[in-house]
Amino acid sequence: MASSCGSQVHVAQLFIYPIKSCGGIAVTDALVTKNGFLHDRYWVITDEAYHTLTQREVPRLVLVKPRIVEHPEEPGLAPYLAITAVGYNAPELRLSLYPTVEETSKFKPCQVSIWKDTVSGYDMGDEAAQWLGEFLGRPVRLIRRAENEVRHSRVNAPAPKLLEAPAQTAFADDAPFLLASTESLQDVNERLDKLVDIRNFRPNIVVTGGGQPFTEETWKRVQVVPQSTPTNVNNTVRDDTATELYVTARCTRCVMTTNDPDEGVLAPNHQPLKTLMGYRRVDPGAKYNACFGMNCVPANLGQVIRVNDRVIICETGLHRRVAAA
Template sequence: MRSFLGQYFMEHSPNDLNEQVTEATVAPTDRDICVSQLFVYPVKSCRGIPVQTALITKYGFRHDRYWVVTDENYRFLSQKDEGRLVLIQPTLHEDPPSLSSSNPEGGPVKPYMALNVVDGSQPEIRVPLYPDSMELQALKPCKVTVFLDQASGYDLGDEVAAWFSRFLGRSVRLVRRAELEVRRIHTNVPSDELLEVPAQTAFANDAPFLLASEASMQDVNDHLDEKIDIRHFRPNIMVDGCSAFEEEAWKRIHLQRPIATAEGMTATPALVVDLLVTSRCTRCPLTNTNPDTGVPSPNHQPLKTIVNYRRVDPGAKFRGCFGMNCVPIRLGQMISVGDWVVVKETGKHFRISEF
């Protein structure tokens, strides 16, 4: 099944099985498209972090959706279950100072993630970014249910569970992803032969990356009485300089770092990120959660509008679409705000899910 889907995705469009994906030439107009914003979401459904540069790993951006809040049976929770999750702000501290109030005796402070409620109603709590083998041995291994998947993780213990439980008013756990197995994606799966590692995620739903354009966000707002912002859709990569929903025709893109030369700006050949654009993202009621309050829209917006005018994928006829799922071809590269977007292949998209 998987190899069939990968071959189908790479070779066929929904309306014409003989249509070939076209190879786009790198024209000067490609360089008008650039990365405008980048986001990492360390804890699934909690507040995101805007960043200037992000590292590509097998799960997407480093730390993206690497932690998840679950119920006591380790079923994942999202804003559809608990809208107030969006009021929790993670902050990543990769290189904390050697001396701090949390370490009064001095010495090194290990990298950590700080968790805060945006209104300051609870004291900050911290969890290690990179627990060592001894720390992991002290944690309870578990299997987290994410839709029809079972993803391996580590329960981070009673203290942080109590912190989340007090805020949400129910008994929950916080789980860190374990790298014990590949949790493959299930929508428009590319062939493994095209990628450095199989397409997979930590606790994200559909794909390692979600990409959208500023013009598409503006188009949605043009259809709404009350304007929203991109936080409702939780993309990783925002691009600017293309027309609304132009990204829905992309199949493969290069992100290239611009540098200044005597002749002007040019791209650095050694710093090219190659992404497959695999499918449209079908949207759910999570988009209706107000990111400032955690309260769902009483008018079911923007999802109601998205469903009314964005049912555009023949493979998901009754779902509204916004944003494109992407998979990295190689790992270990960096994406930065300001990178040029060069469209290398275009074609039609037809959403195929194994679920």
């Protein structure tokens, strides 16, 4: 069933997070891949036993600021990931964005523990580990995902026949995309003494124009299309410009929402999570968890999503989180 608000909804902001739990990058456009946006959560910081570290344990991770340099100004320099950190005077750390086979052969293969999964990756070496460890105040390792690794989404994954590639992600918690709306953020902020911004919730796609807060929780399938693309009589498009997303599940929220993205300190009053727990325990499959934002899986790959693209709601329905065994 198509939504009457579909023609009004559009993309307001886009974010990628190259290193899991570290600072995000606001972008104007991003390429859709089987793991989410290109470069999103391709790297992860772990302890020395290769157990994933997040802002839950290390709030200062949010102060680590990755930057994608696709077109270096220095002659002959290949694209790279640049890493700095707030208040840290060390020279920026640079890592190859697209390591060659020869470069990869110099990295140590490893197995990373993330939730219930074990993921193959490559340890990026002692220089990166020392750089990050000195800033974070603890021994760590920096890991890049293995290119051919497939880590399947566990929560409400669409049937494979509906997708160009099975539902999967790199080092995100479960789903390749997280979608949220400006209306939902406003609804939360109206209940808080101190406002938070969308960075507390770490979405990839922020939409606006749906009218009511949390209307995105009624969406089951959407298309993201350029502003100039005409729609047919069914308010949909059928060409290579559209990105089709299955909206699979509500995102359950944790203490990370309380971390100040500018300070790297958890809020002592536990906000906004405390407020969310008071009125956003709304999913029958996760009744003890607060929810904000929607997980999404792409049906097709290779398109570019841009700020101001239209969001067409193709199907609506009820949601209930069900995790695969």
